[in-house]
Each structure stands twice: as structure tokens, then as C-alpha cells.
Amino acid sequence: MSNEIVAYASVLKLSRADIKTLNIKDAYALHKVVYGLFEDVRTDAEKQASAASGIVYADKGGDFNTRQILMLSNRKPHQTPQFGAVQTKSIHANFLTHERYTFDITLNPTKRDKQTGKVVAIRGREEIAAWFTARAPQSWGFAVIAEHLQVGQMSVQVFEKAGRTITHGSATLTGELVVTDRDRFIQSFIHGIGRGRAFGFGLLQIVPL
Missing domain, CATH: 3.30.70.1200 (Crispr-associated protein; domain 1)
Structure with a gap:
């Protein structure tokens, strides 16, 4: 293995x-x-x-x-x-068998509006931190150590594709994580997390602790 x-x-x-x-x-x-x-x-x-x-x-x-x-x-x-x-x-x-890692990731923070069904951007450092901390154990197989979480650079990615203007919100997060669901964590590492992965978002960069 x-x-x-x-x-x-x-x-x-x-x-x-x-x-x-x-x-x-x-x-x-x-x-x-x-x-x-x-x-x-x-x-x-x-x-x-x-x-x-x-x-x-x-x-x-x-x-x-x-x-x-x-x-x-x-x-x-x-x-x-x-x-x-x-x-x-x-x-x-064996790189993915550790319990704790530091991480660095640039994400496209979004959620689906329950009433309209539309995907909407999450804005603001506190809102992004809360969204990431809540989603991590539910969807990605790890828990975030809240006191070490930092939301760094925030920006907007805009480009033209097939005559349409595409806009992605961008936020870079760093901190420490603890693995809670090994299989899901491995999938998150291998496939990336969140939306916009075709355009440079979602790569979970980790270092074992």
C-alpha cells in the first residue's frame, strides 16, 4: 500500500x-x-x-x-x-496516512442559494472562514483548526470564454487540518475541492505535521 x-x-x-x-x-x-x-x-x-x-x-x-x-x-x-x-x-x-497537515489552498468560495438554486459567491473573510470550516468535515474529510486558519489574498478572476464573461471569486486559505475521514480526505487531495478546478482552484497543498 x-x-x-x-x-x-x-x-x-x-x-x-x-x-x-x-x-x-x-x-x-x-x-x-x-x-x-x-x-x-x-x-x-x-x-x-x-x-x-x-x-x-x-x-x-x-x-x-x-x-x-x-x-x-x-x-x-x-x-x-x-x-x-x-x-x-x-x-x-503513505504520504496520505498522517493525521495532521498544514495546508495552503486557493478556492472559489460559493454556495447554492436554496430558494433560487443559483450558485452565489461567498464574500468577506469571516464568512469564507466560517463556510470553509463548516464544509470541511461534511464534504472533504478533514476538520480545520480554527485558531490557525487564515484567509489571505482575496481577488476576482475574470476572463472571456466562448463569447461569455466568466467571473470567479478567489480566496487563499492557510492553516492546519486534522483528517476525520481518510477515504474522503484522499479523494479531496487527489481531485481537488470546490468549484472552478479547471481554472486553478481547489488544489489542496499539504505538508505532514
């Missing part, structure tokens, strides 16, 4: 020249670059049904010269892309 590979963690490093050549001007452009690194294993019908891509990622930014994208996937990305450099390592099952 401990030697079983459960996922692949990769870093895509892009130079300023790469970013310019690839014309990465918004989240949709970055989405296409990331997904272009992987073999497309879904049928058109599966894509229409929003079947999981097996890819979650997070744009970690960088400095003046480079930009780093963290990726977690169920298959390896191409190791020699035309632009940028990729480094990949295997994640083994």
Missing part, C-alpha cells in the same frame, strides 16, 4: 519569454497551457457531463523572470514541453 502511486505532483516553470509567446493574459489562457501538457483522456460526452479531468493546479506566481504552476494529476504531463520546463515526482499512498 505504502508504495502505491496515487498521483503525480509537477511544477511547470515558465519564463517571461514563454509567457509572452504563449500569450498567457488570463486564467483561460493558462488553463489551456496546463491542459495542453496532458494526454486528453476524456470523450466529448464526458467533458459535456463535467467528468473529472484528473488535473488540478495552482498558479503560484513568481518573480520578474519566472512563473510557477503547481499541478497534481492522475497521469504524468509531457516532460519536454515546447515552452517552459516541467518537473514531476510521484506521490505515494
Whole structure:
């Protein structure tokens, strides 16, 4: 069990020249670059049904010269892309057997309005913290240590896709978690959590304590 590979963690490093050549001007452009690194294993019908891509990622930014994208996937990305450099390592099952972890995650905080059925954004640091703390044990298999939870950078992601303007609220959360449901926690790590995972949200970055 401990030697079983459960996922692949990769870093895509892009130079300023790469970013310019690839014309990465918004989240949709970055989405296409990331997904272009992987073999497309879904049928058109599966894509229409929003079947999981097996890819979650997070744009970690960088400095003046480079930009780093963290990726977690169920298959390896191409190791020699035309632009940028990729480094990949295997994640083994024993990495997910610990009780406590520190975490860092950028989420698209939303909830479904019970009256209208529409998905609405959750705004405000206290509201986001309360939503995340309540949802974690119910949906994601872990409890959040409230006194260590921090809601950091908050922003709005906007891009054009197929003639439509797409808007995602964004919040980065850090803290400590305790695993309460191992199987659900493993699924949360492998598949990501929350909405907007195709556009850089939901990658649960963890370090065992």
C-alpha cells in the first residue's frame, strides 16, 4: 500500500519569454497551457457531463523572470514541453496516512442559494472562514483548526470564454487540518475541492505535521 502511486505532483516553470509567446493574459489562457501538457483522456460526452479531468493546479506566481504552476494529476504531463520546463515526482499512498497537515489552498468560495438554486459567491473573510470550516468535515474529510486558519489574498478572476464573461471569486486559505475521514480526505487531495478546478482552484497543498 505504502508504495502505491496515487498521483503525480509537477511544477511547470515558465519564463517571461514563454509567457509572452504563449500569450498567457488570463486564467483561460493558462488553463489551456496546463491542459495542453496532458494526454486528453476524456470523450466529448464526458467533458459535456463535467467528468473529472484528473488535473488540478495552482498558479503560484513568481518573480520578474519566472512563473510557477503547481499541478497534481492522475497521469504524468509531457516532460519536454515546447515552452517552459516541467518537473514531476510521484506521490505515494503513505504520504496520505498522517493525521495532521498544514495546508495552503486557493478556492472559489460559493454556495447554492436554496430558494433560487443559483450558485452565489461567498464574500468577506469571516464568512469564507466560517463556510470553509463548516464544509470541511461534511464534504472533504478533514476538520480545520480554527485558531490557525487564515484567509489571505482575496481577488476576482475574470476572463472571456466562448463569447461569455466568466467571473470567479478567489480566496487563499492557510492553516492546519486534522483528517476525520481518510477515504474522503484522499479523494479531496487527489481531485481537488470546490468549484472552478479547471481554472486553478481547489488544489489542496499539504505538508505532514
